[in-house]
Structure formats: structure tokens, C-alpha cells
Amino acid sequence: MNGRTALGRALLAGALVVVGSGRLAAQLAVEGGPLVALSEHRVGAGNGVEQSSGTLIGGEGRLLVGPHFELFLHAAGGKLSADSASADDEDLGEVLARVSVITVPWLALDAGVSSRSLTTTVARQRWSALRLGGELRLAFVGGGVTGVLRGEVLPSVTVSGLAKPSRAYAAGAGFEYQIGLFTLGLRYELERYDFPVAAGVARREQLSTITAQAGLRLGRGPAS
Amino acid sequence: MRRFAAFIALLLALAPPLAAQSNTAEMLQRARRLYENLEVEQALVLLRQIISPSSPYVVSPDQRVEAFKYLGASLALQPGPAKRDSAVTYFRAAIERDPFVDLDPQSFSAAQLAAFADARNRTFAVALRPFRGDTLAPGSGQITLMALTTHRAQLRVEVRSAAAAGRVLYDGENEGLREVRWDGLLADGSLAPPGRYQIDAIGASRLLQLTDTITVYADVSHLHAPLEDTLPPLGGADLLPEQYPTSVATGNLLKGLGVAAGALLIQALLPSGTLGSGNALLSGGVAGAGVVTGFVSFQLRQHHRGIPANMAENARRRAAREAANAAIRQRNDEKLRQTRLVIAPATGGAR
Numbered sequence: 072m073n074g075r076t077a078l079g080r081a082l083l084a085g086a087l088v089v090v091g092s093g094r095l096a097a098q099l100a101v102e103g104g105p106l107v108a109l110s111e112h113r114v115g116a117g118n119g120v121e122q123s124s125g126t127l128i129g130g131e132g133r134l135l136v137g138p139h140f141e142l143f144l145h146a147a148g149g150k151l152s153a154d155s156a157s158a159d160d161e162d163l164g165e166v167l168a169r170v171s172v173i174t175v176p177w178l179a180l181d182a183g184v185s186s187r188s189l190t191t192t193v194a195r196q197r198w199s200a201l202r203l204g205g206e207l208r209l210a211f212v213g214g215g216v217t218g219v220l221r222g223e224v225l226p227s228v229t230v231s232g233l234a235k236p237s238r239a240y241a242a243g244a245g246f247e248y249q250i251g252l253f254t255l256g257l258r259y260e261l262e263r264y265d266f267p268v269a270a271g272v273a274r275r276e277q278l279s280t281i282t283a284q285a286g287l288r289l290g291r292g293p294a295s
Numbered sequence: 296m297r298r299f300a301a302f303i304a305l306l307l308a309l310a311p312p313l314a315a316q317s318n319t320a321e322m323l324q325r326a327r328r329l330y331e332n333l334e335v336e337q338a339l340v341l342l343r344q345i346i347s348p349s350s351p352y353v354v355s356p357d358q359r360v361e362a363f364k365y366l367g368a369s370l371a372l373q374p375g376p377a378k379r380d381s382a383v384t385y386f387r388a389a390i391e392r393d394p395f396v397d398l399d400p401q402s403f404s405a406a407q408l409a410a411f412a413d414a415r416n417r418t419f420a421v422a423l424r425p426f427r428g429d430t431l432a433p434g435s436g437q438i439t440l441m442a443l444t445t446h447r448a449q450l451r452v453e454v455r456s457a458a459a460a461g462r463v464l465y466d467g468e469n470e471g472l473r474e475v476r477w478d479g480l481l482a483d484g485s486l487a488p489p490g491r492y493q494i495d496a497i498g499a500s501r502l503l504q505l506t507d508t509i510t511v512y513a514d515v516s517h518l519h520a521p522l523e524d525t526l527p528p529l530g531g532a533d534l535l536p537e538q539y540p541t542s543v544a545t546g547n548l549l550k551g552l553g554v555a556a557g558a559l560l561i562q563a564l565l566p567s568g569t570l571g572s573g574n575a576l577l578s579g580g581v582a583g584a585g586v587v588t589g590f591v592s593f594q595l596r597q598h599h600r601g602i603p604a605n606m607a608e609n610a611r612r613r614a615a616r617e618a619a620n621a622a623i624r625q626r627n628d629e630k631l632r633q634t635r636l637v638i639a640p641a642t643g644g645a646r
Contacts, residue, residue, distance in 0.1 A: 109577060115569045124574075209550040211592050218554035218585070242565055244557035245581055246588055259558045259581040261565050261573050275567040281577040 102254050103132030103144075104286025110163065111279050112151055112189075117272035121158035125151035131256075131284050141171040141179065147282075162190040169202065179206040194232070200239065201227040217247045219258065228264065233274070238265040249288065256284040319345060319352045323361055335369045342366045360396055363389035368403060371410040379410055386414030394422035394445050395472075415445045421498035421507040423452075428639035430518065433486055437476040438638050440494065440511075444469050447501040454513070456492045469498070479515070479636040486634065489516045491641060512641040519634040522627045525620040529612060535605035544596035551589015555582035 111124040129147025136142070148164035169183030187198040204223030211217065225239035245258025259281050266274035322341050329338035345354055345362040354362070367385035370378045389396045398411045424441035431437065442452050442465070450469035454477055455461030462482040465475045477494075479487050492513045499506045562578030 111574045111577065113566075113570045115567065120570055209554065211547050211550060211588070216588060216592065218550050218588070220554060220557045240565075242561045244554050244561060244578075244585075246554065246584055257581055257584050259561065259578045261561050261578075263565055263567060265567065273569070275569050277566050277570050277573070279562070279566075279573045279577050281580050 098137040100135040100288060100290030101132065102135070102286050102288035103130065104254070104284060105130050106145075106147060106256075106282055106284035108147055108149075108280050108282040110149070110151060111154075112161070112163070113275075113277045113279075114158070115273075115275040117274075118157050120155060122154040123151040123158045123161055124154055125149050125163075127163060127280070131286070135290070139173050141173065141181075143167075143169040143171065143181075143183070145169075159191040159193075162188075164188045164190075167202075171206070176210065177208050179208060180204075181206065196233075197229075197231040199229050200225045202241070204241070215249050217249075219243070219245050219247060225262075225264075230264075234267055234269060236264040236276075237267045239263065245282075252287050252289070254284075254286045254288050256282070256286075258282050319350075319354050319358050322352075323358055323365075326362075326365060330365055330369055333372075335372055339366065339369050342369065356392060360389050360393045363392070364396055364398075367410065367414070368398070368407050371407040372404070379406075382407075382410045383414045383417065386411050387418045390414055390418045390445055391420065394420040394443055395424060395441075416502055418445055419448070419498070419500040419503050419505040419507055420445045421448070421450070421496045421509050423494065423496045423509050423511045425511060425640050426513075428513075428637070431479050431636045431638065433479060433634065433636060436636075437478045438513075440464070440475040440477065442469070442473045442475050442496045443471060444498045444500075446470060448498040449501065451497045452494065453497075454487075454492050454494045456487075456490050458490055459488050464494075468501075477638075479638060486517075486636065487515045491515075514639045514641040516637045516639075517634050518637055520630045522630060523623045525623050526616050529609075529616060534609045534612065535602070537602055537606050537609060538600040539596055539602060541597075541600075544593045544600075547592035547596055548589045551585045551587075551592060553585075555585025555589070558582045558585065 106127075106129050108127040108129070109124070110127050111122065114121040127147040127149035129145070129149075131143070131145045133144075134142040145167040146165070148162070151161050151163055153160050165185060165187040167183060167185040169181050171179040171181035173179045181202075181204055183202040183204075185198075185200050185202060189196045189198070202223050202225050204221060206219055206221040209218035209220070221243045223241040225236075225241065228236045228239045230236070239262070241260060241262040243258050243260035245256060245260075248255040259279070261277065261279040264276040266276070322345055326338045326341040326345070329335070329341065342362045342365055344350060345352075346359060346366070363385045367382045367389065370382035370385060373382075398408055400408060403411075420443075422443040424443070426438055426440050429436060429438050440452065442450060444450055447468065447470040450465060450467065450473065451463065452465040452475045453461050453463045460482055462477075462480070464477055465473065481487055492515055494511050494513060495508060496510075497506070497508045558578040558581040562573035562575060566573045
């Protein structure tokens with residue numbers, strides 16, 4: 072009798088999983104693809120401005136769950152070459168994950184974490200940050216183009232070998248184009264980190280990037 | 296108790312005319328009995344009392360016609376041309392009052408029938424007997440009208456109404472009674488629409504320079520299951536806009552320029568002063584894309600204002616409405632095909 076009950080429960084649970092997953096699948100969309108970015112890193116630590124720049128390559132993906140939730144993943148890496156005499160060449164690698172809640176079609180509120188490593192010939196510096204922000208999404212009529220303006224505060228940043236920045240924030244602007252299954256993105260982002268004064272020096276760091284991304288979108292239609 | 300008193304009062308009020316009519320009927324019956332017993336003179340006295348203007352009793356039109364008829368028949372039995380002329384005169388009086396009056400050949404003599412025929416030839420009248428109402432299935436039933444000319448005449452019977460084309464039911468020579476039938480259809484074969492119709496019988500005597508016309512009225516109504524209303528035309532609230540308003544193009548331009556300005560502002564304002572402003576090449580790329588996107592979108596919306604998705608949806612809604620209305624019309628047509636015509640006699644003129 073107990074065996075039968077257990078079997079019935081198992082079958083019911085299985086049916087619910089199948090039905091539930093079918094419904095969930097109908098609400099899902101995935102988009103993603105490779106990216107190429109041009110980054111410029113500036114550091115001001117009392118010795119003038121150290122500047123390096125280079126090309127990053129990587130990929131991005133986005134999982135859209137229903138009309139209100141998104142998960143964004145980003146990974147890129149590349150070599151930044153020194154543009155100033157005081158700067159060193161450095162390898163940059165970064166990952167970012169962000170969850171967004173789309174409150175109304177034109178506004179998403181998000182929270183995320185990011186990790187970045189900057190490696191020179193003599194040292195490796197690790198950055199990690201908690202990111203809170205919002206994104207204004209300006210849909211052009213027809214839905215094929217969306218203009219994006221975003222801003223973020225980074226309330227908690229840790230940098231190996233350095234004190235925590237006293238202030239860190241980021242902003243960006245860009246476009247997302249959708250043509251059938253294909254998506255194209257172009258955005259400009261700037262991150263600024265202000266470190267507390269140490270030994271009479273106020274350290275500043277800034278990373279600005281223009282990113283071009285192409286991809287495919289699979290699943291339900293574009294979010295309205 | 297009060298009701299019983301009212302009933303008695305009503306009986307008392309009605310009693311004199313009822314009694315008067317029954318007296319006339321009684322006199323007529325006595326006159327007919329005297330006539331049948333060949334007591335013609337006594338019959339004539341009674342009959343003349345009935346038609347006399349000074350008769351104390353109420354005489355109905357039918358009773359008067361009957362009296363004239365028996366006066367004629369009684370005088371036709373008496374010898375002499377003067378009596379015969381009087382007989383013809385009384386017969387004519389009867390015919391004028393009721394053109395359908397007739398003598399039964401089994402009950403009257405040849406001389407009486409001849410005098411009656413003479414009276415008919417000298418009197419011209421056209422008559423239509425009130426018909427019995429009926430309910431007809433189109434194409435199968437008919438109502439029968441009895442038309443009459445007192446002697447040989449050209450007769451035309453037609454039905455018409457103010458709203459519909461009429462139909463000639465008979466047009467030809469006639470003498471005496473004629474059955475005329477109407478199946479409820481008009482001259483073009485269509486079902487007579489509901490309304491009041493007049494049926495005219497128009498006669499032109501072939502013996503006398505006289506014409507006569509008689510009209511009866513009929514009410515026609517249609518009997519069918521209630522019809523469904525078709526869906527009303529789609530109004531503005533039922534359809535999606537098929538074109539973007541002109542402000543949308545401007546809005547697109549502003550959005551493009553706004554994102555471009557945003558990129559430039561971020562590059563110009565966000566960096567620390569010690570590091571200098573950001574790389575304008577990087578922000579300029581997005582700003583340029585914003586300007587191009589804004590202007591291209593503006594141009595596209597200016598020249599292609601249609602909204603294909605809404606047009607398709609509206610076309611679908613219109614098609615759905617048309618389909619629904621077609622189905623309703625089909626159901627209504629089916630109900631109308633099973634329409635039954637109710638034709639009832641009516642009094643009075645056209646409504």
C-alpha cells in the first residue's frame with residue numbers, strides 16, 4: 072500500500088515537473104554571442120596618469136525569464152598595452168553576473184557581482200565588486216532598437232593590495248538592435264574608482280570601454 | 296348582487312332593438328310562408344311594411360335585401376307588364392344593395408328568373424365578398440376572393456399597397472361570380488412585404504355606359520423566427536491604430552540623440568579631474584551610432600508610418616466580423632425562407 076502511495080506521489084511529482092518545465096520553457100528566451108571591446112585603463116597614483124589600452128574579446132549571454140526577470144553574464148579578456156611611459160602592459164580578464172528586475176518596460180533595476188584581474192609582469196591585482204544599478208530602456212517604435220542608459224554604484228569593492236575605494240560608480244550608454252533572431256549591441260561604459268588618500272596621494276582609477284556584441288536570440292519574442 | 300343588477304339593466308337596455316329585429320325577422324318569415332302558399336297579396340302587404348320608411352321596427356340591410364327580393368318575386372308572379380316592371384324595380388333595389396343576391400333556379404319560376412336577369416342587366420355593380428384570412432406558405436397556399444359583376448363586363452382585380460409594386464390578379468371578361476386567387480406574391484415574384492394592401496375590383500359594363508369599383512383591404516404580416524441583428528461596424532475603439540502618429544518619429548529622433556548625449560556626458564562628466572576626461576573616441580562611437588540611429592529611425596517613421604502588426608490584427612478583426620455577419624445573414628435568410636404569410640381581412644383605408 073505504502074509502495075503504491077509512494078509510486079503515485081512520484082508520478083504526480085514527475086508530471087508536475089514536466090508540465091512546469093513546459094510552461095517555464097514557454098516563458099524563457101536566451102540570447103548571447105561574442106563581443107569585442109576596446110578598453111582604456113587610466114590610473115592616477117601621484118606619478119602622473121598611467122594609461123594603457125587594448126582590445127578585449129569575450130562573450131555575453133542573457134537569460135530572460137518571463138517579462139520581468141533577466142540574468143546577464145559577461146566574460147572578456149585581453150591585453151592592454153601601455154600608452155604612457157609610466158604604465159605597464161597588463162592582461163585584463165573580467166567576469167560579471169547581474170540579475171535584473173524589469174519593473175516597467177522602460178526601467179530595469181539590477182544587482183550584480185563582478186571580478187576582474189589585472190596582471191602585469193610583476194604582479195596580479197584582483198578586483199571584486201558588488202554592483203547595484205538601474206537601466207533606462209528607450210524602445211524605439213517597432214521594437215527593433217532599444218536605447219540604453221545605465222548607472223551603477225559599487226558599494227563594496229575589494230582590490231588586492233589596495234584599500235577599498237571610498238567611492239566607485241559606473242555609467243554607460245548604448246544601443247541594442249534586433250533583426251529577427253540576430254542581435255547587435257554597441258555600448259560605452261565608464262567605471263570610476265576613488266581610493267582614500269594614502270601617504271598624501273589620492274589614487275584614482277578609471278576604465279572606459281566601448282563594446283560591440285553580436286548574438287542570437289532564441290525563445291519567446293522580444294520583451295516589450 | 297351588484298353584478299346581477301347590472302346584467303339585468305343591460306338586458307333591459309338591449310331588449311327593444313332585439314325585439315324589433317326579431318319582429319322584422321318574424322314578419323319576413325310570415326311573408327315568405329304566405330308567398331310559398333301563393334297568398335301573394337298578403338305577402339306583398341307584409342313585405343311593403345318591412346321596407347316602408349315608417350316601419351316601427353329596425354330592419355337590417357340583409358332583411359331589406361330579402362324583402363326587396365321577395366317583393367320582386369311576388370310581383371313577377373302577377374300578370375301584366377306593369378307588375379313585371381315593378382318586379383324588376385324591386386329586384387334592382389335588391390341587387391343595388393347586395394350585388395351577390397341571387398334566385399335559386401330550383402325555387403323560382405322562369406318568369407321570376409327572367410325578371411331577375413332583366414334587373415341584373417339594367418343594374419351594374421361590382422362586388423368583392425369579404426375573404427377568409429389564412430396563413431400561407433409561400434408558393435403553396437392561396438387565398439380566394441369572390442368577385443362579381445352583375446352582368447357582362449370587363450373586370451380587373453388587382454392588389455396593391457403604397458409601399459410595394461402591385462399585382463393584377465385578373466383582367467378579362469366576366470359575368471356573374473368569379474373566383475380570384477392570390478398566393479401572396481407580387482408582380483416581380485417577391486413575397487408581399489408586411490403592411491396593408493388594398494384589393495380593387497374595377498368593372499366596366501359591356502351593356503351600360505357604367506363603371507364601378509369596389510375595394511377591400513387586407514393586412515399582410517410575416518411569420519418567422521426572430522431574426523438576429525448583424526454585428527455593428529467596427530468603431531474606432533474596436534480597431535488598433537494602423538499608423539504611428541507623427542510625434543513618434545520625433546520621439547525616435549530624440550531618443551537617439553538622448554543616448555548619444557548620454558554617452559558624451561558620461562565621458563565628459565564622470566571621470567576624475569586628475570585623470571582627464573575619458574577617451575572621446577570611445578564615447579564618440581556610441582554617440583555617432585545614436586545620432587545615426589535617431590535620424591534613420593526618424594526618416595523611417597516619417598515615410599513608413601504604417602503598423603503592419605496592427606493592420607494585420609485589424610484585418611483579422613474585420614474578417615471575423617464579416618464572417619460572423621455572413622453566418623448571421625445566412626441564418627436569417629434560412630428563417631426568411633421559411634416565412635409564412637398571414638393575410639387577414641382588414642377594415643378601413645390604407646395605413
